[in-house]
Amino acid sequence: MKKIILVLLLTPLILYAQHSKLNLECKTCHSCDIPTKENPCLGECPREELIRINQKPEEAPRIIKIDRIKETNLYGPSIFDHYAHSDMSIMSGDCRICHHYNPPGNIISCSKCHSPQRKRIDISKPDLKAAYHRLCISCHREWSGEIECISCHKPAGMQEDLTLKSINKKSIHPEIKAPIKKVYNTNFTGGKLVTFYHEEHNKIFGFECSDCHKNESCVKCHATNKSALKQSPAILHSKCNKCHDTEDKKSCNLCHSNVEKPVFNHKQRTGFDISKFHSELKCSRCHVTKGKYTGLKKECKNCHGIWTTDNFDHKVTGLILDETHVEFECENCHTEPTYQERSCNNCHDDKSYPQNKPGKVVKR
Amino acid sequence: MSKQTRRNFIKTAAVAGSVIAGLPKKTDAAPKNILSEDRMGVLVDTTVCVGCRKCEWACKTAHNMPTTPLESYDNREVMKKMRRPDHTSLTVVNEYEFDDYPEFPIDVKVQCMHCDHPACVSACIVGAFSKEENGSVIWDSSKCIGCRYCMVACPFQIPSFEFHKAIQPEIKKCDFCFSRTKEGKLPACVEICPMEALTYGRRKDLIDIARRKIELYPDRYINHIYGETEVGGTAWLYLASRKFEDLQFPKLGNSPAPGVTEAIQHGVFAYFLPPIALYALLGGVMWINKNRKKSEEGEE
Ligand code: SF4
Ligand code: SF4
Ligand code: SF4
Numbered sequence: 001m002k003k004i005i006l007v008l009l010l011t012p013l014i015l016y017a018q019h020s021k022l023n024l025e026c027k028t029c030h031s032c033d034i035p036t037k038e039n040p041c042l043g044e045c046p047r048e049e050l051i052r053i054n055q056k057p058e059e060a061p062r063i064i065k066i067d068r069i070k071e072t073n074l075y076g077p078s079i080f081d082h083y084a085h086s087d088m089s090i091m092s093g094d095c096r097i098c099h100h101y102n103p104p105g106n107i108i109s110c111s112k113c114h115s116p117q118r119k120r121i122d123i124s125k126p127d128l129k130a131a132y133h134r135l136c137i138s139c140h141r142e143w144s145g146e147i148e149c150i151s152c153h154k155p156a157g158m159q160e161d162l163t164l165k166s167i168n169k170k171s172i173h174p175e176i177k178a179p180i181k182k183v184y185n186t187n188f189t190g191g192k193l194v195t196f197y198h199e200e201h202n203k204i205f206g207f208e209c210s211d212c213h214k215n216e217s218c219v220k221c222h223a224t225n226k227s228a229l230k231q232s233p234a235i236l237h238s239k240c241n242k243c244h245d246t247e248d249k250k251s252c253n254l255c256h257s258n259v260e261k262p263v264f265n266h267k268q269r270t271g272f273d274i275s276k277f278h279s280e281l282k283c284s285r286c287h288v289t290k291g292k293y294t295g296l297k298k299e300c301k302n303c304h305g306i307w308t309t310d311n312f313d314h315k316v317t318g319l320i321l322d323e324t325h326v327e328f329e330c331e332n333c334h335t336e337p338t339y340q341e342r343s344c345n346n347c348h349d350d351k352s353y354p355q356n357k358p359g360k361v362v363k364r
Numbered sequence: 365m366s367k368q369t370r371r372n373f374i375k376t377a378a379v380a381g382s383v384i385a386g387l388p389k390k391t392d393a394a395p396k397n398i399l400s401e402d403r404m405g406v407l408v409d410t411t412v413c414v415g416c417r418k419c420e421w422a423c424k425t426a427h428n429m430p431t432t433p434l435e436s437y438d439n440r441e442v443m444k445k446m447r448r449p450d451h452t453s454l455t456v457v458n459e460y461e462f463d464d465y466p467e468f469p470i471d472v473k474v475q476c477m478h479c480d481h482p483a484c485v486s487a488c489i490v491g492a493f494s495k496e497e498n499g500s501v502i503w504d505s506s507k508c509i510g511c512r513y514c515m516v517a518c519p520f521q522i523p524s525f526e527f528h529k530a531i532q533p534e535i536k537k538c539d540f541c542f543s544r545t546k547e548g549k550l551p552a553c554v555e556i557c558p559m560e561a562l563t564y565g566r567r568k569d570l571i572d573i574a575r576r577k578i579e580l581y582p583d584r585y586i587n588h589i590y591g592e593t594e595v596g597g598t599a600w601l602y603l604a605s606r607k608f609e610d611l612q613f614p615k616l617g618n619s620p621a622p623g624v625t626e627a628i629q630h631g632v633f634a635y636f637l638p639p640i641a642l643y644a645l646l647g648g649v650m651w652i653n654k655n656r657k658k659s660e661e662g663e664e
Contacts (some may be wrong), residue, residue, distance in 0.1 A: 074434065119550050123565045124573050130412075130560030137414050137559060142468070147414050148438045149558075 055095060055107065057086035068116050069129045075153035078132075088173050091213040098135050142219045176209070178202055183260055186233075191256030197263050205243075206282040212239055243293075272298045272338070299337035318364040325358035333358070399480055403499035404545070405567035405599035406554060407574055408473055410611065411584055413561035415443060415459050415471030419553035423455050423475075426541060426552035446612070449475055450524040451536040455553060460611055470604070472611050473553070473562070475538035476501060476522045477591060478599035481620030487517030499567060499599040500540035508535055519595050519616055540599070567599055574603055596620030 032041040060082050067077030089095060099107055114131040115122070126134060141147050184194040201207050213220075237246040245251050255261075267273040278286070286303050287293045296302050305311075307330055314321045325333075335341045342353040417437045424431040429452065443459040455475035462470070482501045485493040492507035493514060503514070510533060514523040526533040541551035549555070554564040563570060571592055578585045590608045591598035594616045602608070609615055 118555060118560070119548075119564075123563050123569065124576070126560045129558065133558040134412060134560075137416075141414055146438075147416050149416075150435075 057083055057089070060086055060107070066132060068111055073156045075149050076156050076158060078136075078152045080152075084173055088218070090210050091216045092218070093215050139218060142217060143222050178209070181263075184236075186236075186256065188233075188252070188256050190252055191258050193257055193260060194255045195257070195261040196255075200264060204282060206284060270298075273340075297337075300339060301337065314359070315362065316364065319357065319359050319361055321359040397485060397495045398497045399495065400497045400499070401568070403480075403497065403567050403599065404540075404564065405478070405499055405570050405601060406551070407563040407565070407570040408600060408602045409561050409563070409577070410470055410472050410602060410604045412559045413457070413471040413473060413557075414559055415440070415457050415469070416558060417443075417457050418556045418558060419473055419562065420453055420455055420457060422552040422556035423538070424453065426544060427454065427539075429453075443471075448524075449522060449538065451526045451528075451534075454536060454538040458612070462606070462610070470606070470611060472602075472604075472613075475553075475600070476540070477520050477595075478538075478540050479519075479595055479620070480598065481596040483517040483519055483595070483620070484514035484523060487513040489513060496542065498540075498542075498545055500542045500545070501599075502539045502542045503535060503537075505534050510535075519614060567597075567601070570601055574601060577603060593618040 026035070030041050032039070035041050062081070062083045064080045064082045065077050066080050085098075086095065089097060095107070096102075101113070102108055110131050111128050114126060114128040116128045118127045118129065120127065125131075136152060137147055140151065178198050180197070180199045182196045182198055184196060186192055186194055201212075202209075240246060240255070244254065266278075267275065274281070283293060286296060300307070309326065309329065312330070314326070330339065332346050333342055333344070335343055344351040344353055344356065344358075348356075418434070421431055421434050421437050423429075440459075443457070446458050447453075447456040449456050455473060457471050457473045459469045459471050478495075478499055478501045480495070482493065482495055484501065484503075485495055487493075488503070489511060490507050490509055492505070492509075493501065493503045495501050510525070512523075512525055512535070514535060515521070515525060523535050523537045525535055541549070541553075544551060550564055551562075554562045563573065565573075571589060574589045574592075578587055578589075584605060585603050586606060588604075588608065590602040590604070590613055591600055596619060602613070604611060
């Protein structure tokens with residue numbers, strides 16, 4: 001008995017300990033002062049201030065058979081490919097677009113809050129059938145305009161196909177290939193076309209898909225009627241304005257032009273050629289202040305410090321210096337701070353680069 | 365109908381109407397017309413409805429009315445035209461598209477609103493219509509004499525008449541599934557709705573729920589519960605994301621039983637010419653009937 005009392009006393013504390021990690025006010029979820037397990041006095045689901053669930057798609061069941069609702073005999077259960085849906089959720093608001101309210105710990109089933117009975121006392125939140133359907137149908141309708149029951153249910157009495165083989169074939173989302181570039185046709189009179197180098201943004205600028213595609217809906221790609229997805233300039237700009245100043249009227253033509261723009265060229269734009277040694281680097285390697293890409297001097301020592309014969313292995317340039325030249329200071333041959341100049345005149349009157357080389361050319 | 369005859373018709377109707385409008389308004393005298401505190405209602409959330417029309421099928425099935433199979437309701441062709449509830453379908457779902465959001469049409473289920481102060485009840489000269497304790501407005505076909513006053517009176521143009529039937533044509537309208545709810549079952553449409561766009565509950569509670577929804581999601585709903593106050597309140601209540609006029613809800617005042625002339629002009633009778641003489645006669649019958657009811661009331 002004592003034990004039970006102890007457990008009862010401690011339960012709120014244990015729960016509090018778990019909850020407190022979430023940095024939440026009790027009153028966000030509970031309406032009374034001392035919630036207990038028996039009477040948690042849960043308030044309205046705070047859909048907008050959701051509690052994060054950090055689960056990977058692989059950690060959840062692959063296939064879920066939804067068969068809790070048995071009141072009607074019109075349709076059979078729905079075989080729900082959880083993996084296919086959760087796999088894509090990273091781009092569409094993660095787990096919480098469906099698991100909109102979840103205390104810490106394991107994901108709780110929808111039926112914990114949503115009654116399987118339509119005729120019930122508490123009608124303030126939808127019943128289980130509606131909770132499912134509102135999530136599924138709203139999205140699928142948006143997607144295809146269709147709301148047929150048979151796209152998810154077999155008519156009652158028909159055998160469900162539960163073999164993973166058949167599910168394997170069609171339901172997992174195919175790998176998404178990011179486009180190399182996209183040309184957007186806008187209404188802006190000062191330059192209709194915006195050439196967006198998508199691959200470059202991924203690779204060089206180092207963005208993850210979900211950095212930009214956070215709250216996408218499936219329709220974004222799968223819409224039957226693309227024109228319906230037209231967004232206002234403000235929304236479109238909001239995707240770019242974290243790095244590009246879209247307010248500054250003078251900078252419109254950085255992206256907008258009447259012809260397709262060539263890919264970003266560091267040498268043309270800034271005078272500093274990065275094609276030879278830095279082409280694989282993410283911008284942030286040199287431009288360390290987030291979102292700021294100006295202000296660096298065109299000098300190697302910005303990042304590399306001062307090179308000397310001790311700390312620089314000339315081999316990386318594709319030329320191993322011979323015994324004589326390896327002793328010289330860099331500046332003896334490279335007279336300016338980007339080391340682009342190669343001059344022999346300091347010592348030799350009759351030699352010049354690249355006819356004469358101060359060592360052996362090797363493959364970089 | 366030519367302009368001339370229509371104008372004449374309205375003039376005549378207005379005269380008939382003024383006779384009716386002059387009648388005593390209060391008809392709560394009939395013992396059945398109770399306005400219970402706990403009367404039930406349905407909250408229709410048009411932002412949730414997807415226009416699957418399962419409710420239409422369920423309604424017909426529950427009322428033993430002929431219907432095509434359930435699968436045929438997947439065909440959305442019918443929704444290209446606006447429809448009204450009639451003797452073949454006590455409820456219909458209409459779809460409205462708007463240019464600012466073409467991918468998301470708004471679907472609206474239409475049926476009898478089960479008014480708290482039903483004009484049909486007031487209008488019925490033989491007392492066939494009644495407002496029941498559970499909120500339903502139903503009628504007794506054995507009393508009905510086919511005068512169709514209810515059709516004229518209803519501000520929502522709901523009651524319809526089996527004009528095609530020569531023998532024993534009946535008034536038809538949604539009866540809030542009275543025989544089902546009596547047995548403790550849900551209205552058929554409420555039960556089948558996959559989205560629970562239709563929430564069945566005490567009208568009081570539904571209004572609270574609707575208010576809460578508006579408060580929680582001000583971007584989703586306009587701040588108006590249609591039916592909360594319209595014509596003195598209705599059992600069926602609606603939430604929507606845009607002005608109700610855009611969704612062809614009539615703009616009505618808050619006082620019960622609006623003038624009958626107005627209802628006539630709204631065009632129930634656009635389809636046929638009522639025998640005016642009969643109306644005059646029936647108007648008289650109604651007058652006597654009402655007076656009798658009134659004196660009965662006085663005696664109580
Ligand atoms: S069944 Fe529900 S979702 Fe379907 S049309 Fe009727 S009210 Fe709308
Ligand atoms: S909507 Fe019309 S038919 Fe229905 S209760 Fe009101 S007045 Fe009567
Ligand atoms: S309440 Fe009953 S009669 Fe009225 S529309 Fe629904 S199913 Fe039909």
